[in-house]
Amino acid sequence: METLKKTLRTIENQYGEEIPAAVLFQENGQLYLWEINCLSALHYGLGNCHCVNHPVSIYYPVSTNDVIQRFGSDALDGFEAPSDAQRIFDAFGIEAEELETALRVAYQIGANPLPALRKKTNAPVVFSENPDYLSFPEEEPGTTIFVVNGRGEISVVTVEGRQEEINISTEPDDDPVGTPSLAIPG
Numbered sequence: 705m706e707t708l709k710k711t712l713r714t715i716e717n718q719y720g721e722e723i724p725a726a727v728l729f730q731e732n733g734q735l736y737l738w739e740i741n742c743l744s745a746l747h748y749g750l751g752n753c754h755c756v757n758h759p760v761s762i763y764y765p766v767s768t769n770d771v772i773q774r775f776g777s778d779a780l781d782g783f784e785a786p787s788d789a790q791r792i793f794d795a796f797g798i799e800a801e802e803l804e805t806a807l808r809v810a811y812q813i814g815a816n817p818l819p820a821l822r823k824k825t826n827a828p829v830v831f832s833e834n835p836d837y838l839s840f841p842e843e844e845p846g847t848t849i850f851v852v853n854g855r856g857e858i859s860v861v862t863v864e865g866r867q868e869e870i871n872i873s874t875e876p877d878d879d880p881v882g883t884p885s886l887a888i889p890g
């Protein structure tokens with residue numbers, strides 16, 4: 705899969721070079737931020753620190769909201785729409801794979817993890833073995849719903865807007881001859 709990246713912030717080092725200080729990456733639709741961790745790092749020509757007891761740079765998953773808060777919404781220009789994994793991270797602050805492991809363990813020991821999940825997000829969190837067959841007539845179109853199954857897997861469902869109305873409006877055909885009521889002479 706393609707990795708997109710964009711430098712969001714640069715700093716000038718002691719040699720007068722503009723070097724990246726924060727770079728946003730997107731791998732498989734999930735955002736990660738790389739940042740210089742030590743602003744005195746010898747490694748980057750910033751100072752004399754050998755960075756023995758701390759990392760010279762850090763790389764970590766980041767929420768969409770954190771990126772916007774810190775760098776502005778322009779920071780996301782040029783990136784793809786968030787993957788389900790990113791939407792899970794945005795909602796719960798936990799990477800999807802880690803969260804699914806925790807959910808699986810919870811079900812194995814007979815604990816219900818959903819109340820804890822619901823405390824972390826305003827989005828509905830429901831249990832179902834068949835997310836494809838769920839409908840949410842009471843939810844606003846565009847609402848994100850997290851569906852957890854008994855194996856601890858999470859699906860992200862977006863409530864479709866006006867699906868039924870679209871179906872009805874396209875149903876009457878344009879062939880009056882085939883419609884008995886219209887074929888009867890008035």
Ligand SMILES: [Zn+2]
Pocket residue numbers: 742743744745753754755756758760
């Ligand atoms: Zn250092």
